Amino acid sequence: MEFLPRSERRRIGLIAGSGPEAGADLWIKVIEETKDLLGERYAGDLDGPRVRIISSPILGLSMELETNDVAVWPELERVFSDIAGQTDFVAIACNTLNYYERQIKAEPRIAELVSVGDVVERYLTEHGHDSVALLGSAPVTKMDNWSAYQRLARKFNVEVPDDTAELHQIIYDVKRFGGNDASVVKRFGEMIDKLESETVLLACTELPLINYKNAQKDLIDVTRLLARRLVEKSFCKDA
Template sequence: MTPRPHTARPYTLGIITGSGPEAGLDLWAKILRHTQTRMGAGFRGDLDAPRLVAVSEPALGLSMDLKANEPAVWTAMETAVREIAPAVDAFAIACNTLNWYAPRIEALLADIPRAGQLVSFQGVLHDEIRRLGAARVGLLGSAPVVALDDHSAYSGLAAHVAVETPADAGRLQALIHDVKRLGSTDASLGPRLQEIIMQMQADTILLACTELPLIARPVAGRQLIDVTDAVAARLAGLALGHGQMRAA
């Protein structure tokens, strides 16, 4: 979808968050970092940070069991989209699981006047996999994501690349719950993730849950791909690209 800049305000990015509590903060921090990196020595700080609108909806946390809670989660998501879409030019949902709603959100946006575009996690991830040229990836995410069924945002991933999922998805799900419950600074969490990664065969590991990059550390012999970071790079690029077009 082509961005539709609002004529009465600067180009604005948006984040829908709430699943989990730190996910939106992490995405915003990464957008800022990519903005600074791309602008280099010309970055002036406050004046060059993208304009941002965020909507944090705790009810979206019900997505950890999406099949059981799908109607309630969609009600919360639709409310959040209707609130944020008219106020932004491009937005993302800071949750891999919730990006399952991307097709339904696209249909909803078509009926919202001056709605910004959705930057979906799956769209960005497919582009990233093509860029890397990976033939096989390990997929780490919440239970709805790694199930790769009709409630997974990445159900179509196997059409593009061989996909390995963790042998014990329940163990990973428990870890994700603990990141939400204990916070990313808890020292016990990082080693648990590292152990799960080392038990996988794939060299390229997709951190397809917004909680996992918060506790991830480098693992020898593995390339960790933070899907949130790739989305942040895309959003920063959209904002900077619009600014450059205006300057020209």
Template sequence: MCSTNKGDAMRPTREGATRASIGIVAGSGPEAGIDLWSKVLARNQTLFGEQFRGDLDAPRVVVLSEPTLGLSMDLQENEDIVWHSLKQTIAAIAVQADAYAIACNTLNLFAPRIASLGLPGEFVSFQSALSAWVASNRVDRIALLGAAPVTSLGPWSAYRSLSDLVAIETPADTAELHNLILDVKRLGSRDPSLRPRLQTLVEGLTSDHVILACTELPLISDIETGKRLIDVTDLVARELVDRSLAGAQGQASAARVQ
């Protein structure tokens, strides 16, 4: 159960509360699942504020990491094997979590197929989280940074219908962006060569709002820029925690902090 504090956030209360469990499908990006989980924990602690007790107030989180999902970087070539692997992983996590998400922008292309499976639990898609952010912030133009299947905005992009809501800019050098993402996976987010490359790509954009639509990019987004970087992973983490605090029955919805 939750109570409102000054109308800008939902503050959790503990009396009789039953929290919904959270599920994270990981593996497409070695650090992607950890990143989403850490943002879930940060969001959860923020909502508790000074009343946060630590372990006892943390959400129940189930994480399943399947490395073959990394083949999504070339989704057109690997669609069958990726979907087969994802379907098995989703089926396993859906019976363990009340609300779950895939820690990968590209794999959210399969959101309609996942919905058609009729599995228990609620699937929280990256598309729904980003669309909600666009609507609530009333932006009319964004830049979209992601892997090649995402930025193509074609049949392999989870965000191909986003253009119905907002004008979308993509970087001039999509190959460099795709290679940067591959290098984050290969070298790890601490490699010093990665952030200058992202900064160059960001500064080449004209949009004020830049959507980090790949789970590798937020890992290296601590760069100097006057643009607003929007981490879709963080938006999804907020959605998951809000559902967790609403309870297993999902009868209440926590307000988003913008």
């Protein structure tokens, strides 16, 4: 990879609010991935990523996306237009909201959307996966027209948990009680154990916040994949 000089590094935009902690988590991972990518070239603050972030509480309505589409899309489009004027690449810190990728890309935009769908498809292809488990909010795991991951089923075998309603509630509980809550950790672990797939996509920004490890499963933090791709596009010439 050929790195850009500091003066030419591109600006990153982050859209948060669904939820605010998930947006902060993505921002932290952008910083971490910057240090990892640059390695010995990272010389301190002047090599930090150039980031703008907007957090809109209205976007929290995305948990019930089909019901709240009439409120969510106008707000997301407004926020995207606002942040696009100050950045080069924009990511939405919410897997569910990436459903609107098609609407965003359908119109000319000042900044480019880096979508979770593109990032995950790229990762699975590069690593030779043909099957994967998908964990996310109800709109995501339904794998219907409201899912940002519907297209994965055309290239990969996608497993979703049997009790998607319970997973949806776990996500709500992370928002309320945090990822260290004992009940949240226990219920999440039980759900992971029931999955047949060895590779598991944590396709909701709340799920990587759960304090849980599993030595038998490869838990893929989609937030970190997204952060890495943003950093590559910001710092590298041909990313």
